Amino acid sequence: MLQVLSRASPRLSYRLAGWLAGDSQIATILSVIGGGLFGYLGILVGLNAAKEFGGSPALGALAGILILNPASATITLFGEELLPGRGGLIGVLLAAIFIALVERRVRRFVPQSLDIIVTPTIALLITGIITYLVFMPLGGFISDVITKGLTSILDFGGVVAGFILGATFLPLVVTGLHQGLTPIHLELINSIGDDPLLPILAMGGAGQVGAAFAIYFKTKKKRLKRAIGGALPSGMLGIGEPLIFGVTLPLGRPFITACLGAGVGGAFQAAFNIATVAIGVSGLPLAFIVNAGEVLLYLAGLLIAYAAGFIFTYLFGFKDEMAGEFE
Structure with missing residues (x-):
């Protein structure tokens, strides 16, 4: 397939x-x-x-x-x-x-x-x-050290490097350190013509969206469902903070399973060497700045991250008893 x-x-x-x-x-x-x-x-x-x-x-x-x-x-x-x-x-x-x-x-x-x-x-x-x-x-x-180092890591590590980078991006977002990556993205575009790092890191938000869907379908708590329903659209459009701080991080374990789902998506993006020609928000809008011949592959990786985040969270990451604060 x-x-x-x-x-x-x-x-x-x-x-x-x-x-x-x-x-x-x-x-x-x-x-x-x-x-x-x-x-x-x-x-x-x-x-x-x-x-x-x-x-x-x-x-x-x-x-x-x-x-x-x-x-x-x-x-x-x-x-x-x-x-x-x-x-x-x-x-x-x-x-x-x-x-x-x-x-x-x-x-x-x-x-x-x-x-x-x-x-x-x-x-x-x-x-x-x-x-x-x-x-x-x-x-x-x-600049040479950063760009050559990252491209070498992706070339040598392949799907493993993609998994690790994708899975560790959400913790960076929590601390705010992800903002420091912008010069690196720009330098990759300036040096090699495109950015293979951004699609991998974008899977962080996708894994979290999948985890949020799993919680939505599994929970019976109406307040939690409302919180997820309000944050999911922005999460799919690349703005993940409402889901992070409003849903997955307070619950604890779903944040970890979301990271695992993101790692699976990151491995897929690394396997097919997906890259962007500019920087922008992650999620669905990122498809508009992916290299033209790789748009459908990027979207496939996005769906895989959604599915992986959903499966990990549904099976291992969430029980309704964990959502006591959403009573």
Whole structure:
């Protein structure tokens, strides 16, 4: 069945996305929009990073431009020409944080009457030199380690790596640490052209949806049914926090069985090397940014995670006595 699905999915998914194919002006417009967003995202990242560290947003944006500027290719250091964009968003973060710190320290010694001219100039000059000498090579090295490390793990570990990554994502969501993965997703897209990690991690929400369905069908408590019914639509659309904090985590064991279901879905996504071309919310909407020939396979993995989360929870994860607080 999986082989038939694998052979059929490219043809069917291309038909589904046919309105975007070829030299269509709609396809061209969307490509320009998407390309501009990811091509110059470093400017927005620099702006917000500098703001968070107490610097001027405009200087943070300039730090991003330092990394992205095509003219940096004319600079030769240590016998090699600089590669524009080298270091990616990690380099941008380093440069933006640095320029914010420099700005704050320089401002202490500059008279207020000269601050508007002198402080930004000194901060930009120091940051520019350090960026091209240190941050771009260092950011590039870190980016290479992250992207090559993750792709090697997925290539070597295969379905096992997919299971582990899928099964451990929900605990990250509980702690809020999943937000720190955004630069990694963006760096994967920037470095290899797509993101094989996001579809695997998206199975975390799918396993939880399956677990919630199992609890809904098994419980007799009306309050619990209402809580699940209100949170399921958002869970299927990739927003899992209502189900996590309102249903599975308070019950305890269903949270674990949801993670196991997510692992099964993650193993499927890893087995077929499903990847996205952008970042977005998980669940059903993620299908719109999956590589065109892999859309049906992604949806199949989503259904498998639903089913696995349902089965694990229905058989092992939930008894109605556990829902005493929902009386």
